[in-house]
Amino acid sequence: xxxxxxxxxxxxxxxxxxxxxxxxxxxxxxxxxxxxxxxxxxxxxxxxxxxxxxxxxxxxxxxxxxxxxxxxxxxxxxxxxxxxxxxxxxxxxxxxxxxxxxxxxxxxxxxxxxxxxxxxxxxxxxxx
Numbered sequence: 001x002x003x004x005x006x007x008x009x010x011x012x013x014x015x016x017x018x019x020x021x022x023x024x025x026x027x028x029x030x031x032x033x034x035x036x037x038x039x040x041x042x043x044x045x046x047x048x049x050x051x052x053x054x055x056x057x058x059x060x061x062x063x064x065x066x067x068x069x070x071x072x073x074x075x076x077x078x079x080x081x082x083x084x085x086x087x088x089x090x091x092x093x094x095x096x097x098x099x100x101x102x103x104x105x106x107x108x109x110x111x112x113x114x115x116x117x118x119x120x121x122x123x124x125x126x127x128x
Contacts, residue, residue: 001116001125002028002073003040009064010045016097017043023092024069031084032077053105066103067093074125075110082108 004024012020021041028034055062069089077085086106093099114126 001038001040001118002032002034002071004028004042004072005070006041006043007068007070008043008045009051009066010047012045012097019097020067020093020099023096024071024089027085027088027092028071031088032073032081060102062103062105063100065099066105067099068105068107070107070109072109072111074113074116076113077110 004021006020006024008020021039021043024041025034025039028038029036051066053062053066053068071085085108089106090101090104093104094101114123116123116125118124
């Protein structure tokens with residue numbers, strides 16, 4: 001049950017924003033065992049004055065098309081699954097909407113399964 005937050009500079013078209021969300025969802029389905037219709041995603045757009053990032057941190061040259069992706073998910077995946085997820089996200093977002101690999105920043109936040117309530121005040125993933 002990932003919760004995905006995407007932050008980017010204001011100005012991307014609705015089609016580009018939709019392509020980003022769709023690419024993320026498909027990459028998670030392909031590599032992270034995410035069930036069909038498990039889509040909880042949001043995009044936040046920021047004005048230039050509110051958007052700061054290391055343009056050359058770690059020798060990676062980032063442009064104004066920089067996209068920051070944060071995925072909160074259960075702490076149940078292997079290191080190999082995580083690496084595959086990162087690769088697949090970049091492949092998909094380079095394909096559509098045409099982002100540069102250098103502009104895709106991904107942060108995975110892992111939480112215990114009991115840290116979710118998907119509705120009705122119930123911890124659906126908590127083990128008894």
